[in-house]
Amino acid sequence: MTTNKTATVYVRLKDGVLDPQGVTIQKALSQMGYDDFLSVRTGKFFELEVSGSASDIDRKIDEVCSKLLTNPVIETFEVKK
Amino acid sequence: MTTNKTATVYVRLKDGVLDPQGVTIQKALSQMGYDDFLSVRTGKFFELEVSGSASDIDRKIDEVCSKLLTNPVIETFEVKK
Numbered sequence: 001m002t003t004n005k006t007a008t009v010y011v012r013l014k015d016g017v018l019d020p021q022g023v024t025i026q027k028a029l030s031q032m033g034y035d036d037f038l039s040v041r042t043g044k045f046f047e048l049e050v051s052g053s054a055s056d057i058d059r060k061i062d063e064v065c066s067k068l069l070t071n072p073v074i075e076t077f078e079v080k081k
Numbered sequence: 082m083t084t085n086k087t088a089t090v091y092v093r094l095k096d097g098v099l100d101p102q103g104v105t106i107q108k109a110l111s112q113m114g115y116d117d118f119l120s121v122r123t124g125k126f127f128e129l130e131v132s133g134s135a136s137d138i139d140r141k142i143d144e145v146c147s148k149l150l151t152n153p154v155i156e157t158f159e160v161k162k
Contacts, residue, residue, distance in 0.1 A: 004119070010126070025127070025149065034145055036138070038085070041128040045091070046106070049119040057117070064115055068106065 004051045007061055009069060010078045012043040017074045085132050088142055090150055091159045093124045098155045 013019050022040040029037045046069055050057045061079055070077045094100050103121040110118045127150055131138045142160055151158045 022127070028149060029145055032145075032149065034141060036131050036133045036141060037145070038130040038132055040130075043126045043128070045124045045126060046103070047122040047124070049121075050117050051119055052117045060115060060117060064110055064113075064118070068109060068113070 001053060002051055003054065003057075004049060005054070005057050005081065007048050007050065007057075008080045009046045009048065009061070009065055010043060010080070011045065011070050011075050012077075013041065014074055014076055082134060083132055084135065084138075085130060086135070086138050086162065088129050088131065088138075089161045090127045090129065090142070090146055091124060091161065092126065092151050092156050093158075094122065095155055095157055 019041050022042045025042070026037055026040040029040070048061065050060065052060065058081075065077045065079065066072055100122050103123045106123070107118055107121040110121070129142065131141065133141065139162075146158045146160065147153055
């Protein structure tokens with residue numbers, strides 16, 4: 001049976017990978033007077049609308065995450081359905 | 082009392098605002114043979130580590146979200162603590 005499903009994929013930099021965008025934001029906040037922001041890490045997410053059978057959808061989402069949406073060398077992803 | 086707190090801010094484009102990055106990803110997926118991905122919307126998130134008193138922290142996070150982290154004309158944000 002074909003259904004439509006929405007899933008959100010959260011992509012983070014792996015621990016230990018430098019996050020220059022986050023560092024820049026943290027410095028900018030500090031210069032604006034917000035000294036209490038100790039660290040900032042950035043990430044991105046994708047809201048996907050997928051059609052297909054339930055088991056197919058899960059497999060396809062995992063596939064596109066590793067093939068297109070993330071760089072597995074420096075990033076990790078988490079899928080929420 | 083001063084505490085350390087972690088909060089995540091999710092930033093989305095408002096409904097109706099065109100998301101060229103999402104459209105490009107959706108087209109790329111389609112060309113790769115993944116025709117079942119009907120739509121892709123992109124967003125970003127920030128993981129903030131903040132120190133201060135509990136009420137102060139909430140106010141400051143809301144402030145920096147509207148001042149630096151988002152463009153209120155085209156984006157909305159959601160804070161998860």
